[in-house]
Amino acid sequence: MRETATEKGRRLLADGRCQVKFATDADVLATVLGATQLYEVKWSRNTGWACACPELRGRCSHIEAVRTCTMRPVGRLAEQAPA
Numbered sequence: 001m002r003e004t005a006t007e008k009g010r011r012l013l014a015d016g017r018c019q020v021k022f023a024t025d026a027d028v029l030a031t032v033l034g035a036t037q038l039y040e041v042k043w044s045r046n047t048g049w050a051c052a053c054p055e056l057r058g059r060c061s062h063i064e065a066v067r068t069c070t071m072r073p074v075g076r077l078a079e080q081a082p083a
């Protein structure tokens with residue numbers, strides 16, 4: 001059975017491979033250590049999700065990992081982010 005991007009993303013998180021640099025209500029920047037390489041994952045309110053990996057179709061597991069650990073109800077990220 002093939003692992004979905006969401007499941008793989010959760011596994012990356014559980015393995016501690018996701019490092020969030022910052023997360024505000026307008027921008028997110030994180031890195032995810034994939035099987036062989038470190039990928040930069042970005043989100044911005046204007047452009048949405050982007051990942052540096054070659055999986056261009058749909059959402060990759062790196063984006064799913066970062067999304068799972070950063071996305072909260074819109075408007076609350078900024079106040080919850082550490083100073």
Ligand SMILES: [Zn+2]
Pocket residue numbers: 039051052053054055060061062063
């Ligand atoms: Zn990716």
